[in-house]
Structures are given as structure tokens and as C-alpha cells.
Amino acid sequence: MVEAVLIDLFSLTANLQSNLQGLLHNTLEAIEKCSSSHAPFVYVMCCQRQGSERKGEQESLLPALRGFQSLKRRLEVVCAQTTAAALYTVKQRLDEKDLSIIKVILPTLRKDLMKVYINHLFTAVYQFEFEDLQVAPDSESLQISEHQHEGQMLPSQDMAFIQHEIQMYLESLPSLKGELTILRSSLIPDDIFLHGFTTRTGGISYIPTLSSCNLFSSSKRRDPQIVVKENLRRLANAAGFNPEAFHRVKVDHANAVCIMGKTEPDDYDGIVTDQKGVTLAAPGADCIPVLFADPVRRACGAAHSGWKGTLLGVSMATVNAMVSEYGCNMKDILVVLGPSVGPCCYRLPHESAKEFHRIDPKCVRLFDSANPYIDIRRATRILLERGGILPENIQDDSITDQNQNITFCTACHPDKFYSHFRDGTNFGTQIGFISIKD
Known part of the structure; x- marks a missing residue:
């Protein structure tokens, strides 16, 4: 009709x-x-x-x-x-x-x-x-x-x-919901890398669940690609990168990694480069946008880590790609976890929760319930540390100085972040991005 x-x-x-x-x-x-x-x-x-x-x-x-x-x-x-x-x-x-x-x-x-x-x-x-x-x-x-x-x-x-x-x-068109805001980590040296995590303000997307700086278009959502492109242009202007040299992972909720300059896989959740001026990005709307930086070898990476990708080890797969492709030393690699759904809000069916319980029982709360609470950030940290990343080289919500916290819960902060878990199918997306400065 x-x-x-x-x-x-x-x-x-x-x-x-x-x-x-x-x-x-x-x-x-x-x-x-x-x-x-x-x-x-x-x-x-x-x-x-x-x-x-x-x-x-x-x-x-x-x-x-x-x-x-x-x-x-x-x-x-x-x-x-x-x-x-x-x-x-x-x-x-x-x-x-x-x-x-x-x-x-x-x-x-x-x-x-x-x-x-x-x-x-x-x-x-x-x-x-x-x-x-x-x-x-x-x-x-x-x-x-x-x-x-x-x-x-x-x-x-x-x-x-x-x-x-x-x-x-x-x-x-005027920007909506205030100025464009970028969260940055103090762990990543800003004299070598340009990086940040976006919030939902400062774009032109007007649909409530997408408002306003939505950075992903899908055939299932109402924001067209050309609106997302304008939001990205505004982000690039504010952050100082070239939107024409911007590469976002092709989300598959798995652990494949793309090496910039080599044949691009059909789908991948991690991407790495040692090329200057190329901006890598990973989306997140509950899933974790993870950024990687090696200031010694001057290489960087980005990964999208949802619960499936976390269990499949996408973060360590990205680290391993940096080591094998660019000769990075595991001890030099810095890892920052961006805004993502926290253990306060995120629940999974019991069968999926078992996998996180095997990584560490502390990754699961109310384990005996039908839908336990899951801490995908803790699981990511544990897997990174087991893989050889130094604990002090990982920034997440466990840091002692909360003024330095950028790993907010997306579901708890509707004014700052998008959340699939909270908003349903027509949800918006923020990103983490990183590039090596010229």
C-alpha cells in the first residue's frame, strides 16, 4: 500500500x-x-x-x-x-x-x-x-x-x-547536536600518529537513532552513503586527514586482516599499514573499535572487535600482521580500546557466554543465568596480554585515572554514542581512526 x-x-x-x-x-x-x-x-x-x-x-x-x-x-x-x-x-x-x-x-x-x-x-x-x-x-x-x-x-x-x-x-546544512567531538588517547604519541574516536555530534544525519555524525551507511538503514560521506568530510576537516585516503574495514565479525598495498580480501575486520597519510578506521556501535600503533617501526592498525571477533582473536591477528609485515616488536605496540558496550549492559545467551568464561571467569557476570553479562573488553585485554602485548601498553576502561578514560559504555551514553544494543536496527555508527603523519 x-x-x-x-x-x-x-x-x-x-x-x-x-x-x-x-x-x-x-x-x-x-x-x-x-x-x-x-x-x-x-x-x-x-x-x-x-x-x-x-x-x-x-x-x-x-x-x-x-x-x-x-x-x-x-x-x-x-x-x-x-x-x-x-x-x-x-x-x-x-x-x-x-x-x-x-x-x-x-x-x-x-x-x-x-x-x-x-x-x-x-x-x-x-x-x-x-x-x-x-x-x-x-x-x-x-x-x-x-x-x-x-x-x-x-x-x-x-x-x-x-x-x-x-x-x-x-x-x-548546519551541524546537528553540537560541535564535532573527537576523543583521543594519551597513550598514542601525537607527534607520530593522528588518531581519534568519534562521538555522535557535529554531523548532518537527522534521524534520531542516527543523529548526527553517523559514519556508516547500510541498505537496511535510512542514512544514504552521500550523507555519511558529508559527515566523514566534516570529520576529516576537524581531525586533519584526507577523506580520499580513508580505508574502513569491511566488517565480517571474524579475524581476517587486510595489509594495505596487498590484495584486499572480500571481508576483513582488521587493517594495517606503514604508509604515511593513509587513514585506517574501524566502526563500532557496541563492538570495540581497536587502534594499534608502533612508534618505533611507525606502523599502525585498526580492528573491529565484536563478541565473535573477540573470541576469534581479531585483535591479536592485527598485532601479528604488524609483526610479520613490518617487523614490529610486540613490546613496542600500543593498543587502545574505544567506546563500546560495557559489562554493565551487554548480555549474551548462556552458550556464547561459556566461551568467554573459558577465557577468564571474570569476563562473565551471572554465569548461571540464561543471558549472562559479558565483558568483551576484559576478554580482549587478556588475549592481547597472552599474545605478548605489555599490560601497560593497553588502554581500556581499567585505567586508574578516569579522566583519561575513552572506553565509555556506548549503551549507557545516548547523548555521546550510538548503540545497536540500545537503539535497534536503524542504529548509527561511530569509528576509531588512525594514520601515520607525513
Whole structure:
């Protein structure tokens, strides 16, 4: 069942308002007839020409909007100077109401163009269907841009223009939830390495569970890749790294490690490099983003360690890659555990808890219960120490000076961090990142 209808009038000019009003009136009438049992939300998207008042644009359409009682409270005119701005505003309205099934009614010649905008601004969570807007071809008052034809591949310059238009619009948006904040460890020397752990503030993601500096896009979530890219650009500007030389692990919840400069595996949860200016990153939204630094050999790494990866030894696999690839000495490697779900909140089924109990009984609380509490940080530390990392070279929540603590519980701090455990499937993601300074 269609939940929302988007009527795209953006390319139409109204020299004689009555024709445009008639077109809109007929379209709304058809929607009302077809949806008598369930009135969808309706958004009319039109161009706000430079120098014109938004209110004036809307008022010109008012006669066409009158009389539709079932749609009245569900109908909104969205005017903007660019298609990107108008469509992004419509997306915000859809997300406020958690709507996902949208019919787009638009001129035939706009269809391919609109599909490109939608591909950039939406994810697979949304379902779109398209219907032609019936525009009289001989009407002098309704003009449609004619530089493309439906069903043909858009010229590359048009594709580039659309992406640029969207990027420029997103860059113009204000940051949400305060300034961008980066947590840094005193263990990693800042004269050699650039590093940090992100929090959830200072980006443009507006959906509550993703707000605001979400740094991961998924087909199952509502934040598109282009929004995540803008959040990353803002992070890069604040932190001082190049977003074009940024490499995030391809999460598999296992223990494979990618060596920068060698063949990239299909999936991996650890990544290492000795190249300057290359930023490595590991995501976390309860799972631990772990950073590794060797100031002697000037090598670094990042790993994503959830409960499965922890049991599979992803942190030591990353350490071992640094040793074998770059000749690092185990005693020189520094390891920092970032914000992650703490033993105060994290529970697993008893069968999985047994594996952590075998590492050390202190990793499990209420072991005899159906869902014991698990300390994946303690398990990570124990496995690192057993592998040869010096205890004093590991920073986690066990440090004595809590002013130096950056291993906060993500589930306990909704104002600072994202949490899958707390927020459900449409959760945001923070990252840990590290690079070797030039």
C-alpha cells in the first residue's frame, strides 16, 4: 500500500497559473479517488525561483489544493531552489513519519533524472514506484526541460552535476547536536600518529537513532552513503586527514586482516599499514573499535572487535600482521580500546557466554543465568596480554585515572554514542581512526 505520494512539478513553469493549478487539481483528484480507504501523505515539489518568496510560490497553487478534505492535513507543498534541496526536505518528512513506500508522479522526461537523485539520497529501505504526470504537450504554460529522454542513460556530465548539486546542498546544512567531538588517547604519541574516536555530534544525519555524525551507511538503514560521506568530510576537516585516503574495514565479525598495498580480501575486520597519510578506521556501535600503533617501526592498525571477533582473536591477528609485515616488536605496540558496550549492559545467551568464561571467569557476570553479562573488553585485554602485548601498553576502561578514560559504555551514553544494543536496527555508527603523519 502506497504510504506517500510525491508530485514533482519542479521542472514545470507556470506562465499561466490556471493551467498548472488544473494539472495539480486533476492529479490530486485521482489520488483521492484511488485512496478513499487510506489517504496517503502527499508532497508537491516545486521550484522556488531565485528572488521569489516561498510563500508566494505556495499561494499560487492554493486554488488547486482546496476541496480535498481527506488529503488536507496530509498535503504539503515543498519549494526549494534545487531538486536536491526539495527532495531532501521531502525525505525528512518521510522519515519523521517512518514512511517507506512512495509513489512518484512526474513528467516522463524527468523520470530518469529523478531516479538518479533518489539513488543518491535514499537507501534500499525505501520502495519507489513511478507514474507519468499527464502534461499537455501543446500547453504554452507548462514547460519541461528537454535535455534528456526517458529510458536512455543520462550523460556523464548530468550524473556529475546531480552529485555535485547534492554535495553542495549537504555541505550547506548546519551541524546537528553540537560541535564535532573527537576523543583521543594519551597513550598514542601525537607527534607520530593522528588518531581519534568519534562521538555522535557535529554531523548532518537527522534521524534520531542516527543523529548526527553517523559514519556508516547500510541498505537496511535510512542514512544514504552521500550523507555519511558529508559527515566523514566534516570529520576529516576537524581531525586533519584526507577523506580520499580513508580505508574502513569491511566488517565480517571474524579475524581476517587486510595489509594495505596487498590484495584486499572480500571481508576483513582488521587493517594495517606503514604508509604515511593513509587513514585506517574501524566502526563500532557496541563492538570495540581497536587502534594499534608502533612508534618505533611507525606502523599502525585498526580492528573491529565484536563478541565473535573477540573470541576469534581479531585483535591479536592485527598485532601479528604488524609483526610479520613490518617487523614490529610486540613490546613496542600500543593498543587502545574505544567506546563500546560495557559489562554493565551487554548480555549474551548462556552458550556464547561459556566461551568467554573459558577465557577468564571474570569476563562473565551471572554465569548461571540464561543471558549472562559479558565483558568483551576484559576478554580482549587478556588475549592481547597472552599474545605478548605489555599490560601497560593497553588502554581500556581499567585505567586508574578516569579522566583519561575513552572506553565509555556506548549503551549507557545516548547523548555521546550510538548503540545497536540500545537503539535497534536503524542504529548509527561511530569509528576509531588512525594514520601515520607525513
